[in-house]
Amino acid sequence: MNLLERYEEVIGHREMVRLRHLADRLAGRRVVHINSTRTGGGVAEILRWMVPLMNELGIVTRWEVISGSPDFYRVTKAFHNAVQGLPVTLKKADFELHYEVNRENALRMDLDADVVFIHDPQPIYLPAFLGANRVGRFVWRCHIDASRPQRDVWKHLEAAMAPYQAAVFSMAAFARPLACPKFIIPPSIDPLSDKNCPISEAERLETLGRLGIDPERRMLLQVSRFDRFKDPLGVIAAYRLLKPYYRDLQLVLAGGPADDDPEGAEVLREVHEQAGDDPDIKVLMLPPDAHRTINALQRSATVVLQKSLREGFGLTVTEALWKGRPVIGGACGGITLQVHDYHTGFLVHSPAGAAYRIAYLLRYGEKRLRMGRTGHEFVREHFLLSRHLRDYFTMLLCLEHPGNGALIV
Numbered sequence: 001m002n003l004l005e006r007y008e009e010v011i012g013h014r015e016m017v018r019l020r021h022l023a024d025r026l027a028g029r030r031v032v033h034i035n036s037t038r039t040g041g042g043v044a045e046i047l048r049w050m051v052p053l054m055n056e057l058g059i060v061t062r063w064e065v066i067s068g069s070p071d072f073y074r075v076t077k078a079f080h081n082a083v084q085g086l087p088v089t090l091k092k093a094d095f096e097l098h099y100e101v102n103r104e105n106a107l108r109m110d111l112d113a114d115v116v117f118i119h120d121p122q123p124i125y126l127p128a129f130l131g132a133n134r135v136g137r138f139v140w141r142c143h144i145d146a147s148r149p150q151r152d153v154w155k156h157l158e159a160a161m162a163p164y165q166a167a168v169f170s171m172a173a174f175a176r177p178l179a180c181p182k183f184i185i186p187p188s189i190d191p192l193s194d195k196n197c198p199i200s201e202a203e204r205l206e207t208l209g210r211l212g213i214d215p216e217r218r219m220l221l222q223v224s225r226f227d228r229f230k231d232p233l234g235v236i237a238a239y240r241l242l243k244p245y246y247r248d249l250q251l252v253l254a255g256g257p258a259d260d261d262p263e264g265a266e267v268l269r270e271v272h273e274q275a276g277d278d279p280d281i282k283v284l285m286l287p288p289d290a291h292r293t294i295n296a297l298q299r300s301a302t303v304v305l306q307k308s309l310r311e312g313f314g315l316t317v318t319e320a321l322w323k324g325r326p327v328i329g330g331a332c333g334g335i336t337l338q339v340h341d342y343h344t345g346f347l348v349h350s351p352a353g354a355a356y357r358i359a360y361l362l363r364y365g366e367k368r369l370r371m372g373r374t375g376h377e378f379v380r381e382h383f384l385l386s387r388h389l390r391d392y393f394t395m396l397l398c399l400e401h402p403g404n405g406a407l408i409v
């Protein structure tokens with residue numbers, strides 16, 4: 001069975017026909033995706049499945065990664081924070097470094113394609129250096145919440161936007177006024193990947209055993225990079241409020257490093273400090289390819305948390321819902337698209353709020369299971385890769401045939 005036939009089993013025949021129909025109209029186009037890391041974080045997670053699937057559908061697709069010094073990633077991490085509204089202090093030299101590293105990458109990289117997707121702020125200046133060599137259309141794919149950015153950082157990024165033909169945001173609330181057309185396309189997950197495919201009970205139990213997690217006891221789980229916006233300390237605080245009443249409760253915080261995230265070590269240290277010597281809190285530092293481990297953890301959780309304070313989309317939420325787990329999510333960003341109170345989980349604003357909703361789900365097992373089933377179907381309908389690609393293909397056709405502005409906001 002080839003890849004497309006396997007997808008058809010999950011998404012259904014009709015959905016596959018619609019996808020192929022759009023893809024046929026783009027057959028032979030050359031597309032390149034560019035981001036800043038091959039491992040860690042949601043963008044790499046999406047590109048890993050998207051690139052092979054686009055190729056199977058007849059669109060000649062490549063994935064390239066920019067490279068830079070640790071100092072470059074310090075600056076781009078500060079951009080990331082500033083775009084999402086966290087105040088940062090940057091010097092003129094920092095902006096120049098971003099510009100310079102983009103210039104070096106533009107000279108080194110093969111950007112010859114019909115469409116170049118530039119993901120997030122890190123490689124945003126690449127088209128500025130191509131001059132007359134720029135042949136394809138450039139699309140800026142912004143995965144983060146850019147609605148209230150720090151002014152100096154946004155001015156720097158906006159100055160890079162002139163060569164772009166379109167910008168894509170995950171939800172309308174994230175978009176900024178820009179000269180080019182904007183499209184709203186939420187991300188998605190791959191149901192066949194190691195992260196999301198069904199796994200055997202034996203593998204699940206073996207994974208828990210290997211990590212020292214008791215399969216008989218109820219477990220709270222948050223999977224995310226060790227990043228302040230993901231609020232791991234808030235998760236520990238919520239667990240601490242519940243623990244006196246639910247003695248069997250265990251908490252697992254699973255994360256890993258991302259090449260483009262230099263702040264992780266510091267946040268991890270704070271997490272260890274807060275966790276102290278509580279044997280029922282497991283802080284797991286996972287390698288970048290621990291997809292099946294995360295899959296097993298998500299399937300083993302009683303309740304999944306994603307208590308973010310700011311969030312792009314929150315693929316971890318999608319992954320947990322797909323596995324039939326209700327999610328307690330911070331009321332921000334794309335989490336609000338996915339978590340709906342009493343249907344797929346609960347949105348919360350504080351550790352106390354999270355503890356209150358977790359207690360509800362621990363108490364009412366039947367409701368927990370029902371919300372899990374609703375979450376699974378909700379993801380099938382809205383957040384699987386077929387819908388995501390369908391939106392991208394429609395956008396590319398709109399760009400090829402300007403005047404058809406159906407999807408443009």
Ligand code: UDP
Pocket residue numbers: 040041042043045195223224225254255256257286288290291294312313314315316317319
């Ligand atoms: N992830 C992972 N290992 C980790 C932490 C996260 O593979 O240690 C994955 C997670 O399963 C999800 C993605 O990285 O697929 C994170 O995407 P999300 O949108 O939740 O957050 P981002 O990191 O992009 O802010």
